[in-house]
């Protein structure tokens with residue numbers, strides 16, 4: 348038998364998932380990742396822990412599945428995107444904690460770029476907006492704040508990478524300093540049309556070229572894991588950002604197909620084929636994947652929402668509203684409506700389509716009758732309503748109508764949330780049997796590079812439906828609920844005035 352080992356390094360956990368040649372899961376191992384919040388608006392990870400955890404779970408899944416490393420045809424690597432690591436090329440030691448995608452510390456600099464009139468040029472070259480979400484301003488912050496980092500970078504001693512680069516560097520014992528087009532397209536430094544690092548962007552963010560990894564296709568052998576890690580060298584057949592991987596794992600290969608992943612955040616991607624569609628509605632244009640050095644890239648429109656499953660975690664850990672994540676579903680279902688209560692989870696500002704770094708969380712409509720259950724229900728509704736905002740904006744950009752939504756990610760297990768999504772959007776929601784589509788997409792891309800699967804048709808035939816959630820609300824009910832939500836969203840916007848995210852009170 349042939350297997351593919353997917354390494355899925357997410358925001359909240361590191362996973363290793365073993366797939367067989369029919370795309371079925373053979374084994375899973377997972378470890379929670381410690382989050383660090385050293386300052387208001389800061390979110391950090393320890394890159395050493397990311398590496399150690401990823402090796403540990405990979406070894407564990409091989410051991411528990413009793414699959415020897417020489418039966419693994421390929422490693423497929425997928426990762427939380429934008430999160431920025433700076434390390435010493437010689438020792439392989441990081442200079443600081445990784446700055447996570449959710450971190451807002453560079454918001455002031457990004458706002459300044461907008462004020463100086465750079466937003467259109469940035470969007471034209473990179474498909475992105477000048478926002479602290481992306482890697483460039485995080486890297487600039489590291490270079491400016493770690494003693495001697497700039498001079499060391501100028502001497503070529505340092506390497507920058509997103510988590511894919513960092514893990515491949517470690518897996519190959521420092522032999523490969525690479526990234527793929529999908530991850531590069533999230534840095535704000537990569538020109539998505541020429542497929543090169545962009546000189547103007549490097550200058551704007553003051554980033555020396557010597558720091559940058561070599562950009563590769565998403566599906567290609569970029570190196571082999573060192574023999575001592577798994578007892579046998581394994582080809583690394585793919586690197587791909589996790590949201591693009593999920594789009595691939597959902598087999599959204601045709602133009603016009605859409606998926607939404609419900610994880611820490613929500614990420615809705617629409618395949619636009621080989622055309623980089625420019626959004627008029629504040630969606631991002633991003634690279635989906637590239638199948639090989641001679642293949643064209645596939646582009647996507649993306650709507651990124653910062654707080655989705657993280658809202659549920661906040662209710663659980665921050666407010667202590669319930670004990671286990673899955674408790675939210677029965678609690679929310681114990682009432683039939685929120686009684687006009689809305690929660691806007693702008694805890695780290697708002698992403699698409701609002702892009703307001705100064706928005707902050709809001710709960711409105713509380714009465715003496717408001718109970719825990721109403722808050723839990725409003726939290727689930729907030730996830731589906733944010734996704735609906737993105738769907739509406741994306742429909743306006745799309746050349747063809749969006750007719751269905753494929754879903755995945757941890758929170759897609761929540762049936763109530765999926766029914767809300769169908770009701771609020773008026774679209775049928777399709778949930779596949781395998782919701783680990785991020786890992787599956789990375790496995791497919793690696794397996795396609797290493798001969799496990801011959802072509803996209805074979806891979807497409809693996810997709811199996813678990814359940815369809817049909818919309819049940821009338822158009823009037825849907826529209827008035829959305830209007831009420833949008834009133835709540837308006838009220839939470841521009842709440843802080845300090846773009847850096849510091850608490851000004």
Ligand SMILES: Nc1ncnc2c1ncn2[C@@H]1O[C@H](COP(=O)(O)OP(=O)(O)O)[C@@H](O)[C@H]1O
Pocket residue numbers: 357358359360609610611612655656657658659660672673675676756757758759760761
């Ligand atoms: N039954 C559920 N209902 C609502 N949210 C859930 C449920 N199960 C998991 N989640 C949320 O999904 C997220 C985990 O999903 P996952 O896809 O593993 O995320 P990530 O890849 O971002 O780490 C967490 O934020 C968690 O709160």
Ligand SMILES: O=P(O)(O)OC[C@H](O)CO
Pocket residue numbers: 356357358359426427428429448588589590610611612651
């Ligand atoms: O780790 P996830 O699944 O929440 O995904 C994070 C995204 O890649 C951030 O852009």
